[in-house]
Amino acid sequence: MLTAQSEAETYVEAATARRGEAYRCRQCGAPVTFKPGRVRTAHFAHRPDAACAFGGPMSAAHLAAQNQIAAALRARGLEVELEAPLTGALGDRRIDVLTWPPGRPAARIAIEVQASEIGAAMIEARTASYQAMGVAPLWLRLLEFSAFRTVQTLPFRGSVWIEGYRAKAWERWAHDHLGGRLWFMDAGTGDVWRGLFVPAHRYRERGLLRAAAGEAPARGADWTVVSQWVDLDLDGPYSLNDLRIGQGAAGGADGRPRRFAWFVPAGEEDVKPPFPPPVRVEFRNERVGQSRDLLALVDGRWIPAISEGARSDWRMERRPPRPVLRPL
């Protein structure tokens, strides 16, 4: 855990805690041990026999991300509380980073750093729970970007294009809930990226087609939609210090307004959801199968960024060449 209480104060962050001072858990009041950070982020820990659920093991990357976000928000003049308690429909919850403009606690935003799987049902319930209390959730996917096996740059747009991203159910839910956006944080660099999920397609060859008189037989091929993964269009990287927080409300199923929050990069206008997609996939019917164009929105116009043909070679059985893209 990143926060505790001392004899004098009810809220102490590990980053400003002192050795030798006595600290207690903000949840259960039991004594906790201060672990000053050298390699790891400074934090507090329960004694081994503690039964308290608060402050369980968190990855070093998760703790570091919380501190980085808090520092960036404070630099913008916003109030910040780490591990903020919130009692709602799901019982007591601790919010990774709760932030609000000075003097306006009603405009609270819960930034949740999510590195592990939580399931679509759980994120939906937690989102609804926060919103019912008037808190706007902002889900941030913490990911080690160096784990991406292939990274391409999308021509014209300059964004990063990752094929075959195995988006988890909760990520898809959060993406759709925010009108087609999911914010990612690179656990390696601390930079933030804006992610868009584009339906993925797989090139599939079909059987031999009957040849017309005098022609060699052709092998048909086309693209089929793949549901197991998506293509990920990443805009960025943005420094946390260059991001503002946008927020708005939309009517829920019960007609009550629900608050949302998102990041707005410096120099961009604050567009509200549903966000217009910056890339899309279109298909062209060809004589054999289909080819696909990846269109990118550049200066208000859709420009083909990648074209991948499905037309088979009439003489040889080989797949169409992959587009040549600049490496990152």
Ligand SMILES: [Zn+2]
């Ligand atoms: Zn405790």
